[in-house]
Amino acid sequence: GQQVMQIPQYQHVQEGEDFTTYCNSSTTLSNIQWYKQRPGGHPVFLIQLVKSGEVKKQKRLTFQFGEAKKNSSLHITATQTTDVGTYFCAGRNNDMRFGAGTRLTVKP
Amino acid sequence: DAGVIQSPRHEVTEMGQEVTLRCKPISGHDYLFWYRQTMMRGLELLIYFNNNVPIDDSGMPEDRFSAKMPNASFSTLKIQPSEPRDSAVYFCASSPQSTEAFFGQGTRLTVV
Numbered sequence: 322g323q324q325v326m327q328i329p330q331y332q333h334v335q336e337g338e339d340f341t342t343y344c345n346s347s348t349t350l351s352n353i354q355w356y357k358q359r360p361g362g363h364p365v366f367l368i369q370l371v372k373s374g375e376v377k378k379q380k381r382l383t384f385q386f387g388e389a390k391k392n393s394s395l396h397i398t399a400t401q402t403t404d405v406g407t408y409f410c411a412g413r414n415n416d417m418r419f420g421a422g423t424r425l426t427v428k429p
Numbered sequence: 430d431a432g433v434i435q436s437p438r439h440e441v442t443e444m445g446q447e448v449t450l451r452c453k454p455i456s457g458h459d460y461l462f463w464y465r466q467t468m469m470r471g472l473e474l475l476i477y478f479n480n481n482v483p484i485d486d487s488g489m490p491e492d493r494f495s496a497k498m499p500n501a502s503f504s505t506l507k508i509q510p511s512e513p514r515d516s517a518v519y520f521c522a523s524s525p526q527s528t529e530a531f532f533g534q535g536t537r538l539t540v541v
Contacts, residue, residue, distance in 0.1 A: 351527060352527060354529070354530070363520060363532040363533065363534055363535050364472070364520070364522075364530075364532050365532070366529040366530060366531070369528065369529060409472065411530075413527050414527075415460075415477075415479065415484065415527065416462075416474060416477055416484070416485055417460075417462060417474065417477070417522075417524075417530060418474050419464075419471065419472040419474070420471075421471040422471055422472070
């Protein structure tokens with residue numbers, strides 16, 4: 322079945338540094354979604370990418386979907402302490418399977 | 430809409446007891462997912478329903494786990510008998526078609 326791999330598992334940055342997490346699927350995806358989970362909270366939807374090669378931006382966050390629709394990345398420019406949390410990608414066909422997540426900590 | 434509602438928020442039970450987790454999805458959503466989250470295994474998809482019908486339960490770890498969706502507004506996940514290794518946070522999520530999924534607050538289960 323579909324498997325979604327995500328790296329790195331952890332990332333610790335100084336405030337102001339950039340951050341990137343990568344996601345790879347074993348199968349072609351109809352779309353990929355990104356979620357953020359704050360400590361003690363539940364996953365919250367950030368964005369969905371559908372088209373091959375698609376790039377979307379939300380303020381300091383840039384999301385990319387690979388040409389083959391099997392990989393994706395999330396890049397945060399100039400991290401802030403409010404960015405702390407775990408970022409998950411989720412491969413969506415009919416089911417929705419999550420990567421292991423990347424836990425981001427930001428040192429002020 | 431109040432969002433996806435899960436109950437209870439916390440459950441502490443003794444090994445061997447039956448545990449029932451409940452979920453009320455957002456009205457009009459076609460898909461309902463049950464996930465289990467642990468530090469070791471991350472967010473695992475246990476089962477999902479489409480229009481109240483179970484589509485894929487391959488993630489259900491053992492026969493001790495069962496899930497039902499008797500109608501569009503209610504689903505249960507049951508563990509019988511419970512074991513300490515079942516301790517985790519269980520999330521329910523719903524979505525309309527293959528779009529954004531909305532998660533409940535989760536049920537933190539502790540089996541002692």
